[in-house]
Every structure is written in C-alpha cells, then in structure tokens.
Amino acid sequence: MSEQIAVQIQSPSGLSCLRCDFALPLGDHDAGCPRCAAEEHASNLRLVFRGAAQGRIVLPPTGGISLGEGGTPQVEAPDLAAEAGLGRLSLKLEWCNPTGSHKDRMSAPLLARARERGATLVAAASSGNAGVSLAAYAARAGLAAEIATTPSMPDGARRAIRATGARLVEVADTAARWEHVGRLAAEGAFAATNYRRPALGTNPFGIAGYKALAAEIAADGLPDLVVVPCARGDLLSGLLLGFQELGRGMPRLVAVEPFPRLARVLAGADYRESFPGRTAQLSIGGDTVTFQALHALRESRGTAVVVDDAAARAAQMRLGRAGLHAELSAAAGVAALSVLGAEGALTGRHAVAVLTGSGAGAMDAPTDTNPFDQRGPR
Numbered sequence: 001m002s003e004q005i006a007v008q009i010q011s012p013s014g015l016s017c018l019r020c021d022f023a024l025p026l027g028d029h030d031a032g033c034p035r036c037a038a039e040e041h042a043s044n045l046r047l048v049f050r051g052a053a054q055g056r057i058v059l060p061p062t063g064g065i066s067l068g069e070g071g072t073p074q075v076e077a078p079d080l081a082a083e084a085g086l087g088r089l090s091l092k093l094e095w096c097n098p099t100g101s102h103k104d105r106m107s108a109p110l111l112a113r114a115r116e117r118g119a120t121l122v123a124a125a126s127s128g129n130a131g132v133s134l135a136a137y138a139a140r141a142g143l144a145a146e147i148a149t150t151p152s153m154p155d156g157a158r159r160a161i162r163a164t165g166a167r168l169v170e171v172a173d174t175a176a177r178w179e180h181v182g183r184l185a186a187e188g189a190f191a192a193t194n195y196r197r198p199a200l201g202t203n204p205f206g207i208a209g210y211k212a213l214a215a216e217i218a219a220d221g222l223p224d225l226v227v228v229p230c231a232r233g234d235l236l237s238g239l240l241l242g243f244q245e246l247g248r249g250m251p252r253l254v255a256v257e258p259f260p261r262l263a264r265v266l267a268g269a270d271y272r273e274s275f276p277g278r279t280a281q282l283s284i285g286g287d288t289v290t291f292q293a294l295h296a297l298r299e300s301r302g303t304a305v306v307v308d309d310a311a312a313r314a315a316q317m318r319l320g321r322a323g324l325h326a327e328l329s330a331a332a333g334v335a336a337l338s339v340l341g342a343e344g345a346l347t348g349r350h351a352v353a354v355l356t357g358s359g360a361g362a363m364d365a366p367t368d369t370n371p372f373d374q375r376g377p378r
C-alpha cells in the first residue's frame with residue numbers, strides 16, 4: 001500500500017544558511033554560516049541542489065559507502081494509538097539500521113564527504129549511537145576514526161566502537177569531549193559531529209541523509225505529526241528539509257527532550273543559552289539548543305514536549321508489552337504522545353513516532369532489577 005519512495009541522487013551545488021538564506025559555495029564550514037557567526041548567532045547551513053526535480057528528495061552521493069542503511073520497517077500500533085487518543089500511530093523502527101540507530105542515515109553521506117575531502121581521520125563526540133555508527137562507516141570507508149566520549153557511555157557502545165578498530169578516547173564531560181574534537185579538527189581531522197558552543201549541529205552532508213526518512217514516512221501516508229527524540233536537532237532538521245523538498249504538506253514536528261531546553265526557547269529564552277539538566281536518556285542529553293532545531297519547530301508549526309526519565313521508563317515498558325524494546329530516549333517519543341493526547345491535541349490524528357534505537361542495542365545499560373521480574377510469581 002505504500003507508494004514509491006521519491007529519491008534522487010545528485011551532487012550539491014552549494015550551501016545556504018537556515019537562518020539568513022546567505023548562499024555560499026560548497027565547502028565545509030564547522031562554524032556554520034559565517035554571516036550569522038559574525039553576529040554571534042550560530043546557525044547551521046544546508047546543502048543546495050541546483051536544478052533538482054520538484055517533489056523528490058535529493059540526496060548527495062555516498063560514493064558506494066553503505067552498510068544497507070534506510071528502508072526501515074514502519075509498523076502500526078492500534079492499541080497505543082487508542083490509548084493516546086490518536087486515529088493512527090505508526091512506529092518507524094530505526095533500530096533496524098545496520099548499527100542499530102537512525103545515525104547510519106547520516107554516517108553514509110558524512111563519510112563520503114570526508115573521503116572526498118581527502119581526510120584521513122574522522123573525529124566525533126558521542127554518547128553512544130553516533131559514535132558506534134560513525135566508527136562502522138569509517139571502517140567501511142577505509143578511514144581512521146577517533147570517538148571522544150564520557151564515562152557514561154554504555155559498555156555495549158564501547159565494544160561496538162572498538163570492534164571497528166576506531167580509537168575511543170574517554171574524557172571527563174561533554175565540554176571536554178567537544179574540546180577534544182575541536183583540537184583534532186584544527187589538526188585537519190574531519191569533524192563528524194558538532195563540537196562548538198553555541199552548538200550548531202552536524203555537517204549538512206550528514207543531515208541531508210535524514211531526508212530519506214521523510215520520504216519513507218510520506219510513502220506510507222503523510223502523517224499529521226512526527227515525534228522525534230531531540231538533542232541538537234539533526235534528525236529534526238533533516239526531516240524538515242525532506243518534507244519541504246517532497247512538497248506534499250508539512251507534518252507538525254514534535255521534539256521530545258528529557259528536560260526543558262527547546263520548551264524554554266519556545267517560551268522566549270535565547271537558543272544560545274545553556275540549559276543544564278541530568279537524564280538517563282543518554283541519546284538526547286546535553287545542555288544546548290541549536291538554531292536548526294528551533295527552525296524545524298517554527299517551520300512545521302511544531303512543538304517541544306518534555307518527558308522525564310520516569311515517564312520514558314513507563315513508555316519503554318508499555319512498548320515492551322507491544323513487542324518493541326526501545327531505548328529510553330526513543331520510548332520517550334511515545335510518552336510525549338500521551339502528554340499531547342491528554343491535552344486533547346491528537347483526536348483522530350495520524351502520528352509517526354521515530355524509534356531511533358533499540359533497548360537491546362548499544363545504548364541502554366543493563367539495569368540491576370528488571371521491573372517485570374518483580375511482578376511474576378516467586
């Protein structure tokens with residue numbers, strides 16, 4: 001019943017700024033738009049594809065660097081839909097990507113760009129999924145990778161990164177992680193993640209990879225809203241760009257965050273501020289907001305929903321009973337729908353929740369006590 005996915009591969013002709021539309025020749029600008037940077041308004045750029053056909057997603061070539069990413073299953077969840085007051089709920093199982101998360105869609109074009117630029121080392125700051133994915137795609141591309149992380153990285157992610165031959169460097173905290181990548185970038189490494197403050201997001205080549213997710217979602221029927229776990233907003237931004245290119249209508253993009261960051265910016269705070277908070281939802285932690293995330297919410301008339309760890313755990317258990325073991329930050333998307341449903345905002349609507357990673361994957365540390373165990377007969 002799903003339509004053909006409308007995707008075209010084409011080399012980009014340049015870049016433009018998400019915030020001020022400034023046009024630049026193709027290049028890699030780790031500080032984002034130079035004009036916005038001069039005004040101290042960090043903003044990411046996007047790829048421009050001159051002469052691209054309308055109504056299609058245009059992706060940059062990956063130069064054969066692929067592990068089979070994309071084309072993930074989208075399954076219906078009628079019981080969960082009814083509980084949230086939705087007409088239809090579809091779950092996009094992004095953990096079916098080769099290294100277990102949506103990040104693979106980003107890694108393929110990023111590594112192609114790194115190789116095209118003649119980089120010999122790819123540097124990244126990661127709490128888990130991005131590092132696992134980038135290390136694997138670097139190995140596939142024949143490039144060395146160095147992943148900077150903090151003590152909170154789960155053992156599964158460490159094993160997965162080391163298995164590729166990538167170097168894993170542990171530093172004290174997120175700030176030190178970004179400093180480490182910044183030093184490597186200054187020495188000529190290709191930066192495959194954000195490392196700047198105020199944060200920008202990832203190189204636009206990587207973000208373009210997420211446009212394919214928008215095409216896949218739209219091929220199963222354009223939803224009213226898409227729920228996206230959000231840290232720096234790479235996925236959110238890529239989805240916005242994808243739905244814009246498709247031109248079939250814009251779903252409301254809902255950013256899910258573990259403590260108020262975007263929610264505070266939408267309420268009037270400056271996106272360049274720091275928004276500290278602690279969370280077990282490692283994939284969407286951190287104290288920064290990006291312009292690209294804010295832009296995606298504004299352009300899609302979307303919103304941000306805060307889901308604390310307790311609500312994310314409850315949603316993780318609920319999904320488990322539906323046969324789906326999501327990582328905590330992915331389950332948070334389903335919890336966000338309960339919040340919006342309780343506000344009566346979802347009646348009869350079709351939502352897609354992007355389940356970015358699996359609970360059985362690299363990111364969730366095993367818990368000492370399984371909540372299910374306590375309920376069974378002893």
Ligand SMILES: [Zn+2]
Binds near residue numbers: 019034035036
């Ligand atoms: Zn700009």
